[in-house]
Amino acid sequence: MVIVMNPEATEEQLQRVLDRIHDAGLKTHLSKGQYRTIIGIIGDKKKIASLPVEAFDGVEKAVPITASYKLVSREFKPEATIIDINGVKIGDGSLVVMAGPCAVESREQLLEAAEIVRAAGGQFLRGGAFKPRTSPYAFQGLEEQGLQYLAEAREVTGLKIVTEVMDAASVELVAAYADILQIGARNMQNFHLLKAVGRCGKPVLLKRGIAATIAEWLHAAEYILNEGNYNVILCERGIRTFEEYTRNTLDLSAVGAIKYLSHLPVIVDPSHGTGKWRLVRPMAMAAVAAGADGLLIEVHPNPAEALCDGLQSLNPANFAVLMEDVQQLAAFLRRRSA
Amino acid sequence: MVIVMNPEATEEQLQRVLDRIHDAGLKTHLSKGQYRTIIGIIGDKKKIASLPVEAFDGVEKAVPITASYKLVSREFKPEATIIDINGVKIGDGSLVVMAGPCAVESREQLLEAAEIVRAAGGQFLRGGAFKPRTSPYAFQGLEEQGLQYLAEAREVTGLKIVTEVMDAASVELVAAYADILQIGARNMQNFHLLKAVGRCGKPVLLKRGIAATIAEWLHAAEYILNEGNYNVILCERGIRTFEEYTRNTLDLSAVGAIKYLSHLPVIVDPSHGTGKWRLVRPMAMAAVAAGADGLLIEVHPNPAEALCDGLQSLNPANFAVLMEDVQQLAAFLRRRSA
Amino acid sequence: MVIVMNPEATEEQLQRVLDRIHDAGLKTHLSKGQYRTIIGIIGDKKKIASLPVEAFDGVEKAVPITASYKLVSREFKPEATIIDINGVKIGDGSLVVMAGPCAVESREQLLEAAEIVRAAGGQFLRGGAFKPRTSPYAFQGLEEQGLQYLAEAREVTGLKIVTEVMDAASVELVAAYADILQIGARNMQNFHLLKAVGRCGKPVLLKRGIAATIAEWLHAAEYILNEGNYNVILCERGIRTFEEYTRNTLDLSAVGAIKYLSHLPVIVDPSHGTGKWRLVRPMAMAAVAAGADGLLIEVHPNPAEALCDGLQSLNPANFAVLMEDVQQLAAFLRRRSA
Amino acid sequence: MVIVMNPEATEEQLQRVLDRIHDAGLKTHLSKGQYRTIIGIIGDKKKIASLPVEAFDGVEKAVPITASYKLVSREFKPEATIIDINGVKIGDGSLVVMAGPCAVESREQLLEAAEIVRAAGGQFLRGGAFKPRTSPYAFQGLEEQGLQYLAEAREVTGLKIVTEVMDAASVELVAAYADILQIGARNMQNFHLLKAVGRCGKPVLLKRGIAATIAEWLHAAEYILNEGNYNVILCERGIRTFEEYTRNTLDLSAVGAIKYLSHLPVIVDPSHGTGKWRLVRPMAMAAVAAGADGLLIEVHPNPAEALCDGLQSLNPANFAVLMEDVQQLAAFLRRRSA
Structure with a gap:
């Protein structure tokens, strides 16, 4: 943390700021420049983060120097984290595909979707049993019934299951069925x-x-690691911007940024990231080329009948083309880096 | 909902879309223009909202015509909602001020803050006992102990209490102490x-x-009203934009928009909305002039000692000036509209 | 400028960075902390700004400490700038209103609009003779003919003229007619x-x-002052955000920010800032309460016939109400601060 | 255009709106639904665009159905535009690389950079002779001298030249030296x-x-095509969002969107798009995989000496690696699609 003093700050104000920092058990480093006096604060990150320095008289602003997350950082753990989910590895350089419908709608729909994913070479079946929806009048999911269908689909196809958990009270229930617990963007x-x-x-x-x-995303992951769970996969799914053509703006530069800042694996969801099925294939290709460890893709046996997000779901034929393309691309990139 | 067909859509595709809409129990109105064929869909809002129309072959886009919230809308209830909280009215044309520290830090700090709020003429004491924080290492609140201090401050000062509840499991606990339950921006x-x-x-x-x-904010309120609770106060607290000087961009136009679209009262939080105590007074004045029903203000006995958000908290002297100013302004505006 | 070194930076890399800074005629201040070594750079702002420090080996990031604008800053000129435009003062604590149609459409329309503005007590007539339009097929303005109508309206009503200039080649022409040259948001x-x-x-x-x-806005003003022209009025007119209900998000906190950072006067355009005529009055009131030196308002004799921006223009009756309201509010605020 | 009437609009108001549209030479299609009456407007796009429909009494909102650009659209010209620049084709499925320093700084720097680009297999040399800079105190470019150095570099290396033109008055001058005229983001x-x-x-x-x-970007291109110049290449270079880690957020979904909406070629600038040289390679790869027709890359003989944007420039070694990677990837993708 660097503190910048106001040009009109008095010596007395400066001294009070220094005293206050020293009282907190921190050291300071003073630098008087032509325009400004600045104070470098040296010591424990947590203590520094808790100082309300900008509220001191005479302080113009405080500039953080280092991020306050730790366990998720590359500095803390330089080698990449590889997560093994009952034999499927994420983060080891291979490409993992998690695919399926936005929501579990019925046993038939889910088993059909699972078969499509399996046939095309995916490793995980996705599908929401609990659905966060903007409107209270939209379909909210089949809840535990949906979880049972997911488990049945796993039995039948051998696919692993990733599904969303929406509140702390349901964690145990969802964990009893899922291989990976998904935390949605709103949560x-x-x-x-x-x-x-x-x-x-x-x-x-x-x-x-x-x-x-x-940085906020990595801090959120830090909450999970801080409880002792190091098996966290990050998922870029688009951010909200002024652009109206796409549902969100898929920020693929986040892939490279995460790889640099953190040791955790990162996958990409081009379906939510664009909101338009026509853009899913090019953005899936781009994600793989950017270095993503996996993809999260919406596929529906019949998008025109979907209870949510029909317009961003691929149909089985388009999904098969996408899978062929991304797998070939991933194989090409692995050969290049070998 | 209006559906716009692709220029190259076939008659057969058009017919299938019409059939699909009719099958859902909805009526259509067809309009063939120079550039496009468009279909107006007529019928129940919920049925319309559940159609994944853009996933139909031949459809270029779907354009929603009306919002899908209902209970919160002015159409549904033309007269303004006035909420009576043990004698303090919100939404009746008066100005309500809710003020206090970001977090309950100690019994002394809270009682001191409460006295400052009471003395300056505020009606509600705010203060977080449960604090959502970006970093797991930041102060997370005193929890139930904090709630007890809030209740004690109510006893002593007669102020009503507004405090945040962070998860469904704590609603009963927080409701046992608070006069108003606050749902934070992240939730x-x-x-x-x-x-x-x-x-x-x-x-x-x-x-x-x-x-x-x-629209999303009103939908969130709709969830609450849909459970039978009509006593909802909306609070504008700044949105995230590219601007870096302020912590958020306080969107005061939301006040007028809410007044037009909804019957619910709306207040403004210029402390979080700007993140800078120097901007709190001008933006509080602006909020009142824009027609807000109240203000949510951070005040701390000693901002430089605050455990969170010290830089946006007013000190007692600045708070007293602000209160005098906004109350005079509110009185002036009431005289004008009388 | 503060430079933060990578934790793994070598002593040699550190030394090369220091040498490079010293070679540029600047001084350094070194601070070795627990997590990071940081270098404070002391000396001439321009020299500092021109160093590509983040491109040096071993540097993690560079943190600017002070803004690089100078002439527009409060530090440079602590007292507020008051601009006198042929007798009308801007920035002296009074409220100036500039109003008129978005575009000059015809002699009749403009003279009628001018009379409406004059009658309601405005000081400036606005109206575009050159119109920047998103589409090449939209009305582009009457050009010099429009300027002549503006000059005629000034003759008739005594109002001053503010109108946009879109390119360097037209500055002389527009300046021959206008009292204030407007630079539009796109420019x-x-x-x-x-x-x-x-x-x-x-x-x-x-x-x-x-x-x-x-900061970028103030830098743009710095370009003008740097050529010797100190008569610059800033105008907040809304920024682009994700919100779709309003055309832009009017950032009223910019008024207080500019007043703190700069000595230049600042006015507010609630018409473009909201894009909805219903929101113009509440946001005009809010702007005045926030401390704006003036307002820029779209008024049209008949908004339903306007060639541009009809939906954000006030009709004469609504404009008269707004003028009465903002003038009374301004008078009230002046009495309070006297 | 579809007009949505207020639920409380009278029959008389409806009739006046219809009359006004008919008076403009347009046809209407009326649809009375359960909640709303809507009017479809049929006829010439330009006439429709010029109606200030939301300013009519009784109108709630107007919803555009089709974009108002024409010449740039796929509808107007279904086959992709291929631009031939003295033998180098853009838009024909090959990958074009334009690379060089942000600014032309000196003859030596430019010739050295040009040789780096040529040696690595680039087709175009980029470099600004006129530089738009946020601050008036930053390096503004060598102007015509810079153009001469560019021309000399073309002589020596055979590379084509792309360079920015900042104002209408300089178009002739820049066109005398450049093979492609660049319009910067700010313009x-x-x-x-x-x-x-x-x-x-x-x-x-x-x-x-x-x-x-x-849509605005395509409208800007429409201005150029509307003057008779069909040789326009679009360049995605990142948009402004709330994210602070990257300089901009590179919106690669724009590549697929442009390919769908328009026949014009589109390239990507990962240097400005990320602002961090470490992210340039992964995002260049992603851009190629997303279907971009080319790349615009900053490379500098010595980034640590660059007069602008040193932190986003590649050094020669990194650029050579990137070129090898993107060319191999482009070749792989061409084989796949063949």
């Missing part, structure tokens, strides 16, 4: 939920909040 | 929590999400 | 145009760019 | 400049504005 800063999945121990897929900075 | 779309406070019956202060459109 | 960083109006000497109304930070 | 809606390059006839590289929607 990225639902801290009770983050702590609950942190204590639960199951691998977690943490979607980026719709208006979350990369 | 605006925590739908389990919205339903829980909807069932609880206590008045609710619903903060706008950091990246929520006005 | 806020048209640096040739900024230099041209800086050399021209006529007062300039500089609208904030649709995605410009406050 | 995307400098309509005089767009018309000037439209009349000039030289191929134009049109960068997306920092806060421009895809």
Whole structure:
């Protein structure tokens, strides 16, 4: 943390600021420049973060120097984290595909979707049993019934299951069925939920909040790791911008940023990220080329009958083309880097 | 809902779309223009909302015509809602001020803050006992102990209490102490929590999400009203934009928009909305002039000692000036409109 | 400027960075902390700004400490700038109203609008003779003919004229007719145009760019002052955000920010800022309460016939009500501060 | 255009709206639904666009159905435009690379950079002779001297030249030296400049504005085509969002969107798009995989000495790696699609 003093700050004000910092058990480093006096604060990150320095008289602003997350950082753990989910590895350089319908709508729909995913070479079946919806009048999910269909689909196809948990009270229930617990974008800063999945121990897929900075996203992951659960996969799914053509703006630069800042694996959801099925294939290709560890894709046996997000779901034929393309691309990139 | 067909859509595709809409129990109105064929869909809003029309072959886009919220709308209830909280009215044309520290830090700090608020003429004491924080290492609140201090401050000063509830499991606990339950910006779309406070019956202060459109905010309120709780106060607290000088961009036009679209009262939080104590007074004045029903203000006995948000908290002297100013302004505006 | 070194930076890399800074004629201040080594750079702002420090090996990031604008800053000139435009003062604590149609459409329309503005007590007539339009097929303005109508309206009503200049080549022409040259939001960083109006000497109304930070806006003003023209009025007119209900998000906190950072007067345009005539009155009131030096308002004799922006223009009756309201409010606020 | 009437609109108001539309030479299609009456307007796009329909009494809102650009659209010209620049084709399925320093700084620097680009297999040399800079105190470019160095570099290396033109008055001068005229992001809606390059006839590289929607960007291109110049290449270079880690958010979904909406070629600038040299390679790869027709890359013989944007420039070694990678990827993708 660097503190910048007002040009008109008095020596007395400066001294009070220094005293206050020293009282907190921190050291300071003073630098008087031509325009400004600045104070570098040296010491424990947590103590520094808790100082309301800008509220001191004579202070113009405080500039953070280092991020306050730790466990998720590359500095803390330089080698990449590889997560093994009953034999499927995420983060080891291979490409993992999680696909399926937005919502579990019926046993038939889900088993059909699962077969499509399996046939095309996906490893995970996705599908929401609990659905967060903007309107209270929209379809809210089949709840536990949906979880049972997911488990049945796993039995039949061998696919692993990733599905969303929406509140701390349901973590145990969802964890009894799922291989990966998904935290949705709207819940990225639902801290009770983050702590609950942190204590639960199951691998977690943490979607980026719709208006979350990369730093906030990593802090949210830190909540989970801080409870002892290191099996966190990050998922870029688009951020909210002024652009109206796409549902969100898929921020693929987040892939490279996460790889640099953190050791955690990161996957990309081009379906929510664009909201338009025509853009899913090019953005899936782009995600793979950017270095993503996996993809989260909406596919529906019949998008025109979907109870949610029909317009961003691929039909089985388009999904098969996409899978062929991304797998070939991933194989090409692996050969290049080998 | 209006459906716009692709220029190259076939008659057969058009017919299939019409059939699909009719099958859902809805009527259509066809209009063939120079550039496009468009279909107006007539019938029940919920049925319309559940059609994945853009996933039909031949459809270019679907354009919603009316919002899908109902209970919160002016159409549904033309007269303004006035909420009576043990004798203090919100939405009746008077100005309500809710003030206090960001977090309850100690018994002494809170009682001191309460006295400052009371002396300056505020009606509500605010203060977080449960604090949502970006970092797991930041102060998370005194929890139930904090609630007890709030209740004690109410005893001593006669102020009503508004405080945040962060998850459905704590609603009963917080409701046992608070006069108004606050839903924070990060939880605006925590739908389990919205339903829980909807069932609880206590008045609710619903903060706008950091990246929520006005329509999404009203939909979130709809969740609460849909459970039978009509005592909802909306709170504009700034949205996330590219601007870096302020912590958020306080969207005061939301006040007028809410007044036009909804019957619910709306207040403004210039402290979080700007993140800078110097901007709190001008934006509080602006909020009152824009027609807000109240203000939510951070005041701390000693901002430089605050455990959170010290830089946006007013000190007692500045708070007293602000209160004098906004009350005079509110009185002037009431005389003008009388 | 503070440079933060990578934790793994070598002593050699550190030394090369220091040497490079010293070679540029600047001094350094070294601070070795627990997590990071940081270098404070001391010396001439321009020299500091030109160092590509983040491109040096071993540097993690560079943090600017002070803004690089100078002439527009409060530090440079602590007292507020008052601009006298042929007897009408802007920035002296009074409220100036500039009003009129979006575009000059005809002699009759303009004279009628001018009479409406004069009758209601406005001081300036606005109206575009050159119109920047998103589509090449939209009405582009009457050009010099429009300027002549504006001059005629000034003759008839005594109102001063503010009108937009869109390119450097037209500055002389527009300056021959206008009392204030307006730079539109799209041209806020048209640096040739900024230099041209800086050399021209006529007062300039500089609208904030649709995605410009406050710092960038002040830098744009700095271009004008740097050419010797100190008569610059800033105009907040809304920024682009994700919100769809309003055309832009009017950032009234910019008024207080500008007053703190700069000595220049600042006015507010609630017409473009909201894009909805119903929101113009409440946001005009809010702007005045926030401390704006003036308002820029669209009024049209018959908004339903307007060639541009009809939906945000007030009709004469609504404009008269607004004028009465904002003038009374301004008078009240002046009495309070006296 | 579809007009939505207020639920409380009278029959008389409805009739007046219909009359007004018919008076403008347009046809209407009336649809009375359960909640709303809507009017479809049929006829000439330009006439429709000029109606200020929302200003009519009784109208709730107007919903545009089709974009108002024409010449740039796929509907107007279904086959992709291929631009031939003295033998180098853009838009034919091959990958074009334009690379070089942000600014022309000296003859030596430019010739060295040109040799780096040529050696690595690039086709175009980029480099600004006129530089738009946020601050008036930053390096503004070598102007005509810089253009001469560019021409000399073309002589020596055989590379084509792409360089920015900042105002209409300089179009002729820049066109005398450049093979492609670049319009920078800040000038995307400098309509005089767009018309000037439209009349000039030289191929134009049109960068997306920092806060421009895809529709606005296409409208800006429409200005150029409308003057008779069909040789326009679009360039995605990142949009402004709330994210602070990257300089901009590179919107790669724009590539697929442009390919669907327009026949014009589109390239990507990952250097400005991310602002961090570490992210340039992954985002260049992603852009190629997303289907971009080319890349615009900053490379500098010595980034640590660059007069602008040093932190986003690649050094020669990193650039050579990137070129090898993107060319191999492009070749792989071509084989796949063959």
